[in-house]
Amino acid sequence: MDVQNISEAVIAIVVAIIGVMTPYLAKFIKSNKTAQTLVDILPTLAKDAVVAMQKLGVTTYIEGVVKKSKAAKIVEAALKKLGFTETDETTVTNAVESAYASLTADGTLATYTQATAETEVEEKTDELKAAQAAVVTAQAALAQVQASVTTDTTTTTN
Structure with a gap:
């Protein structure tokens, strides 16, 4: 027997099994x-x-x-x-x-x-820059408050 004949026989059997099983499977799913x-x-x-x-x-x-x-x-x-x-x-x-x-x-x-990954990086970069600017602003405000407190302390001591 030839390998090609064997493979054709196997394919024919599988197709026959699928053909027979499909209606039963459909009936099972419906039930x-x-x-x-x-x-x-x-x-x-x-x-x-x-x-x-x-x-x-x-x-x-x-x-x-x-x-x-x-x-x-x-x-x-x-x-x-x-x-x-x-x-x-x-x-x-x-x-x-x-x-x-x-x-x-x-x-x-x-x-x-x-x-996209690029827009995500750009957004994170923008957020980082905004946060850095907020830190710089907060540091400047803190410096002003410290200078004001130092001036008030010096004025009250004199």
Whole structure:
């Protein structure tokens, strides 16, 4: 027997198994209300989590991988609150990725201009400069108060 014939036979068997199992799996999902509820609610939760992370990314720079991870954790937490004690991390991550692709394709995420690493550095630099200016102003005010106290002390002693 040839290797090509063996691989064709294996592929044919796998296709046949998939063809036979698909209707039973669909029937199981329809009969299992928990699975059906999960299938119905997961895309909505994933979309909400992706939008939330995009909104957070407007003001703070967050890397894409971190956004995806946090969105998946948001979805998992929401599912646990809804009573789903066991969640498959891969399924949740795939739902988040699917929601991201869908929201990107329909233009929803384009409304949230994301902060970049450069803008984050510029904002921190501006904040640092403002803080340094405030320190300089406070030091000048302190020096004036000290000079005033010294003058008042000298005047009262004389």
